Amino acid sequence: MDDPHLIPLSALQHYAFCPRQCALIHNSQVWSENWLTAQGQLLHQRVDQGEPETRKGVRYERGVLVSAPRLGLTGKLDLLEKELASGTLLPVEYKRGKPKSHDADAIQLCAQAMCLEEMTGQFITRGALWYWQVRHRTDVELGSTLRERTLQVIEQVSRLLSSGELPHAKPGKHCSACSLQEWCQPESQAKDCSMDYLTDLFSAEEDNQ
Ligand code: SF4
Structure with a gap:
């Protein structure tokens, strides 16, 4: 879990939301709390602290640590559901807000499932996002398009973190x-x-004269 070469799962969500935000947090170690992030932290603490339980044939484990060296990822799952009869695993990620138009949450969830796959050898077909603000659970199919996009983001984050760069806003x-x-x-x-662009443009024009 503590391998500094592994990328935190949250970095994928940050990158898919905004590459500069990802670099500010993970390269420049900047973090600033506002009421939205504070609510999000509280929600995750509440979820993580829940005891494991079994209801109607499903085992619920909270705050599950994952580490996948081949993918280069590490992190924590809010909730892992295991159907006891079939052994089927289903990761659930809790979010403070509501479903969004971008795919950052789905990418984080898909990466969680891929970590579980590396650890257990089991193929995971579905996950779920639970949105606190609207009390809504969205099932997410972990299909090939989402998996390819997730692998692409893992690659991009890996490059960003090893470069130490801060992309433009x-x-x-x-x-x-x-x-x-x-x-x-x-x-x-x-x-x-x-x-900068205009300065570069004018100096290039001057060079050509
Ligand atoms: S451009 Fe800056 S303010 Fe806007 S989302 Fe990215 S990091 Fe945040």
Whole structure:
């Protein structure tokens, strides 16, 4: 679990949400709590502290640690459901908000399932996302498209973390849900980048004259 070369599962969700956010957290060690992240932390603590239990033929294990050296991942599952009759495993990830238009949560869930596959040898076909704000559980098929996208994100995160780089900000609607806005300064950062671009452009033109 403590192997520093393994990528935390949460980094995949951060990257799929915004590569700069991922680099700020995992390369620059910046973390800032706002009420959204604080609520999320509390939710995860509550879930993790729950005792294992068995109901209607299903075993519920909380705060399950996973480590998959071949994939290069490590982390913790909020909840693992095991159907006792068939042995079928199903990871469940708890989220504070509601279902979103991006695939960051599904990627994190798929990566959790792939970690379990590496550890158990069992193929996992489904997982679930549970959204606290709307009290809604969404079943997620772990199909080939999602798996390919997840592998792609693992590769991209691996490159980002080993480079130590901080990508430029790409401000958008998603910034309003980001607790790192104050650190990131997305608007002024984007202006700086366009100034860099213009400066480069003009100096290239001058070089050509
Ligand atoms: S403020 Fe926007 S660009 Fe900056 S890290 Fe957050 S989501 Fe990314």
